[in-house]
Amino acid sequence: MVALLGVGLITAPSASAAPPPAPTIAQGNNWDVRPVADGYQLTLRLGAPAPMRSALPLLAVDGEPIGVARQSPDQRTLTLVTTDPGVLKAKDVQLVWSGDVGNDGKKAQARGKAAAGPNDAYWLKPRLGALLKDDPAKPGKFKVETSEYNLGDEAVFLPGLGQKSEVVGKVYTPVGATGKRPFVLFLHGRHSYCYGDASEPQDKPWPCAKGEKPVPSYRGYDGAAHALASSGYQVVSISSNAVNAYDGDAYDAGAQARAELILDHLKLWKKWSTTGGEPFGTKYVGKIDLQNVGLMGHSRGGEGVARAAVVNSDRGGEFGIRAVLPLAPVDFARSTVPGVAMSVILPTCDGDVSDLQGQKFYDDTRYSVTGDAATRSTVTVLGANHNFFNTEWTPGQSEAPSGDDWGGDEKDSPCGAKYAGRLKAKEQQAVGTAYLSGFFRLHLGNEKQFLPLFDGSDARAASAGRAVVRVVSQAPLATRRDVNRFDQALPKGALTGKASAATCSGVKLQPTRAATPPCVSTDGSGDSPHWDSAWFAARTPTMAATRLSWRDKTGVLRLNLPAAQRDVRKFAALSFRAAPDPAGAPKTDLSVRVVDGKGRAVSVPVSKVSDALTRLPGLKENGLPKNLLRTVRIPLSSLKGIDLKDVRAVELRTDKVAKGTVYLSDLAFSSPGVGVSAPAVKLVKVSASDVKVKEGDKGTQTVDFYVRLNRVSTRPVKVYAETSGDLGATVGDVVRTVVFKPGQVKQKISLPVKSNTRDSYDLKFNLVLSVPQDALLDKSFGHGEVIDDDPTPTLTLGNLTTTEQAGDARFPLKLSAPSDRYVGIRGVLKDGTAVLKQDYLSEYDEWDPGSRTVEGYVEPGQTTGVATVKIVDDKVKEPAETFSAVISEADGGEIKLPVTLTATITDND
Template identity: 70%
Template sequence: MRPLADGYQLTLHLDAPAPLRASLPLLEVDGTPLGVAKQSPDRRTMTLVTTDPAVRTARDVRLVWSGDLGKEASKGRGITAAAGPTDAYWLKARRGPLLPADPGALGKYKVDTAEYNLGDEAVYLPGLKHRSELLGKVYTPRGAIGPRPLVVFLHGRHQNCYGDPADPNSLDKPWPCPKGMKPVPSYRGYDGPATALASNGYQVVSISANAINGWDGDAYDAGAQARAELILDHLALWQKWSTVGGGPFGTRFVGKVDLQNVGLMGHSRGGEGVARAAVLNADRGGLYGIRAVLPLAPTDFARATVPGVAMSVVLPYCDGDVSDLEGQQFYDDTRYSVTGDTAPRSTVTVLGADHNFFNTEWTPGQSVAPSNDDWAGDEKESPCGAKTPSRLTAKQQQAVGTAYIAGFFRLQLGHERQFLPQFDGSDARAESAGKAVVRVVSQAPLASREDLNHFDTALPAGAVSGKATATVCAGVTTTEVKAALPTCMTTDDWANAPHWTTAWFASKTPTTAVTKLKWSGSNGVVRVAVPAWKRDVRRFAALTFRAAPDPAGKPTTDLTVGVVDGLGRAAAVPVSTVSDALVRMPGANGNGLPKNLLRTVRIPLTSLKGVDLSDVRSVELRTDRVATGSAYVSDLSFSSPGLGLSAPAVLLPKVSASNVTVKEGNKGTHNVDFWVRLSRPSLRPVTVYAETNGELGESVSEVARRLVFKPGQVRQKVTVPITANTRDSYDLPFSLVLSAPHNALLNESFGHGLVLDDDPTPKLTLGNVKTVEKAGVVDFPVRLSAPSDKYITFSGVLKDGTAVIRKDYASVNDDATRPAVRAIDGYVEPGTTTGELQVKILDDKVKEPAETFSAVIGTVDGAVLKVPTTLTVTITDND
């Protein structure tokens, strides 16, 4: 740790490179995570600037991961946790009917495969500031006629090279792979879903992103923009190869690929990459018809939205990397983000699945490079241990992945409606998915649903009666973080609250708001009135909402759903008869389990007997099933399954933040202004959240605002106060992050700020030394003309004069078992004007004249010193 005028720079040196994980690396001080660390290219050094004074007395500094926060497993793995109170239920949980066709089954086409490789540094990615490979594996339906829909797969953040480097120092450049190492072929790990799709007539390309994995440790957004750019670069290749030909395939694909019917699957950080690619494509005018996006076990570090395109987010319940299942927020944030959005979206929670095994190249026993099961708890720990009956084997998990990836794209790109029940919330299942327990939450397209209440704002007066309360809540309360809004639950384990987990690049953006029902009697009723223009619901198939039990209550609870018509007749359906949404998910407290996830309650309208469905006046949630209880509810609507309309959202205005560079100044506080702009005026209000993020220190004030653009308004100013000082320091980069837009697309969502230090570099003065033989360790005079925020270092070599090394003097770092050390190093700590440069004087019993040797200083960092500078040491005999 070293102090700065505006905070503290904390540096952790590791004995071995940090693993390449999807989660963000954090520095934790005495059990408290302080923020996202920047990684050196070799991943051995982690650096963080913080204003937290706790670092001054830190006893324990360690690397932790954003997905592991609060998990008991991160502090004591190997302890077997007891099964949760509902684990036995989930082993025998209800399963929906089989689909009429199996999306995981091979189709009528034989599949040809090929690869293309345009080089390890074939393209420059501005979002990465490095060059990347253009490498992909192609799966083609042999003999298919005409242009075929294109599906692009993108793997996530995983080890990019394996083997022993010929030169360990070559790890400072993580890509291309150093000599002696090989690239990990992660792009080859999705043969199952790629072959299933291609055999049914779809063109599939799985692309490599090892360069991004190697360099994104210092990327401002953890590489999301770079991954999106890489996808569009590959699509540009296919645009050429499918029209005029060329490249490695000649005319083979001319007229064979439909670039106006494109789907994207991204795994891990690749999931955030494909979400960003869909938006980036729309920002650029929708050149490619990206119509469907499937983030698989994705990260979501910046609370982006993906409007306009069909989306299904796959959440593996036993994810040990992105343990907080933060990809849930893609669904939560997008579902009402654009008025009139006609695209369908869903989440698919797969019990018993981990993060890695969807990719065979990340699976032990299947991969060519070292790999692991990312769920690292005890193997007998329920429900995710490798030897528990609820855990899927690698092949079972890959079969589930194939079924849902292939089913989604066949539904959305090929309009194969037989797969609609797989994603509409009715939990119809694929035969090839085997024993897997899967829960789907679905938002039907706008044309197929009638929203009654989002349950994200307070209910009107009189809507709640009896011994019940209804409170809007968002976020969680933890021992470290106190939310500004009423919170939904209290936990020390962020990983068990996917709807309410904090996004590291947009930590002040409010999380999903829901209504928390609490009752202490059987007469409680929450009544939602149906407006006159919505009362005829005969065209819909079901009444649906999302629900989950309160973790502070009983493991299982229940409600009755009542539907009342204009004559006062009512139909009542207990939630427990149609859904297990009010049964706690499996797992005991710890290891991020049980997850508190809202799930689908779907009541077929055919079960609402005795009421006039052309004149529904109210929908009621009644507490007559359980005397006391508590539950969360959200998103009440009438709906029917439907494909909707999906296309790039090119008609939406685009919101961007400017970049700002400012001099620090010497006195007081001054303001720097970011401008947040819309690409064009909007007829509807546009909102977006804006907050500062990065190495703020005390120079840059923390700012968080919700910006509202009124119709016709195209820019807003966000003022960030900057505190000046007179000490030489480093330039300070930071960001203004835009997140969770409403009625707009994110374009330049990170505004880059830079505070330029404008203080003079201090001068370093070093002096000669006169000493006597018996002095032992002696100090050279080291003076700095003014305090600095930098850690000043300088170095050189020791040279004999009449004094001889190891006879008359020695380096303080000398080791008698090795050749004499002649290097000498010194430093001045931040905030001080005196420093240290030492040498050892060796005493003997021989009477001799005064002797001399010298220290020649050849390099200096952080200060002004004319080099080389020669310092002289004179030793006077004391015998």
């Protein structure tokens, strides 16, 4: 075992004692800052283990998150390295989580506050849709055979991780099924990867140490896997413990690595289903259809399967990935998933990915590609948490230790473990099984009887029991006619009466580069999944919507239909998304009025067909209720008395309540449809370059990134680009909307770099591409590095002369010029006529009695520093005595080593 000491020098500790701690340059009760080769290492130590969550662990200095922290294997220590010297002035350091930033909910939970939100009672007995005749969770006609394969803990190298991963999977096979079967792959998320007591510590987190076992997270989806396999689908659930072990250091939190792991497994199954091979021989030859593939990813696995679908398209569509289901997913980088059927499951009591950021997969993808023929949906499950979809993450069912990710008092409304609206673990798993099985059977098997589960009509599966589910759906383009997306200013004259409307995007506490005002001003983030920012694309505009406000019952928002769009007879419903203002009344209402060419009209109160304008359950102290746009769906068959071949206008009227504010999006006529789903191989691909540049000595220069298309596009292509990471005071920040006109294939993004003549750290950062329009993200992270080119200042060390009563004595350190780096030395103390303990002590003696370590430093911007030792004041009259310090290691200063320094102690008796 090794320890990181002093200025980043790695030294083995003595066999007799633990190594002394490094000198701290800032500290609090449970945190400290110390120098390392790349900057300043901030370390926070916790009294109890933090959970290993899919949300990003962040360290906040004086309330401001400064970066993603790496968790120790026991989850008690968190560290990050920054070049920002501001950490030296820190007063407080806390662990916060992406999605929880600014949210006081965890404090409310810790207090055991049990008050209910104003609408909680309604959601205990809400309106429910019709039951399906066929239940997707019901066992099918095939018996299911299970087996596992294990090719080793380090069987494949993942370039996106820079590490080797296990190749392990559990296989669910329909016995007796003939012909090629649709293939479904499950990928779990970020969870503890090893458990047990290590008998032999090791210097890397994976594979598990001796005495530990891998957490079998991949075995946790048996219910959905058996339901699918018994209906004739080939299912495999794979392990990604190595990615979980190392993704704290990955530039994208492991999304690319998870995608590569998925594609590596698919390549194995291509071999096993064509030529065969160990461990299956020829068992699966001719039995699997890898042109009909579905992917489910839970948690960080959700971003992994989304990325896998895109990478597969980028590489020519080797596999027919046609359906992607992110389950309680993260979306740190705002990717889109065009061309592929997608449904995102969002559990409202998610205590891990608490901001429900997976909502953005739907929002960002729905109009991202012209002519996209796929269908997509979100499935919001009330009362469900993050973990219990996986039995291996569920107490009482798991092999390894596990827990409920939603904290607080068990009777808390609406998510406490014993609150009436909270789903029990088996109830939640039944919901997961129903929707996972139904989704893949619909899109891979064309079993259209399950379409009502995903088309926004809120049909129910009997096996889902009492679960309250709300679905938002974008019908495929072939069965949809958009009236108004509500993402731009309304047509002139559309609004009359005492009402106002404005396009909005984002939340007030998280400013982006959107040209529109924020939609909501919240007490904290995490309650507005459409509009909360993403971690790696924090300033990229979020979905735009229309905010409609009124002061009396005279307001009318009228949208006139052009002549070519007035015949709506082929459609089944008029629908839009809506949500109430979180600062307004708990319930509000509007009327939807449809008018034909003869002036005949039918008016339908929103409250009659939907509870979209009833706020979801919960109190803001718990990061609830979530501000989610939900479906208002009016069957056209209910509009009796008007001519559906000559519909002239759709009106939204404020005639139900005298005052209110609502959010609106995506007004369309549509009919349910499965759509056409396939890898989007015909789209152009957009990538960011990598770049290195020397800092320079005078003025300001530029570092030039290039954003490129792989070929000319016949349509305009748009992508957002922004810098992310530790830019220090050297590199200028940038946020840009990059637009490629037809014929253009390259755009330059220049960042200013401030030159100087002081030795400093190299700066590493990223240019992140997100939310592309009419393109696929290929290389979405461009890696930048500014190389410091200034000479290292010369370090000179001096002897010391002191007296017995001095207490602390200091060897002087001097630099030939100031440096932006922390300059340090390390060595050992050796007796002369002065003897350790009798005449002097190491600075670290209180931590390591008998230590002979000596360390010293010069702070950034200074030219002088010291290495301290302690002098023992005795009462014996004696001549002057000496000891020495042999300096063998240094960092940040030019010096020829070793150097022997002499200390002289003058007697004072």
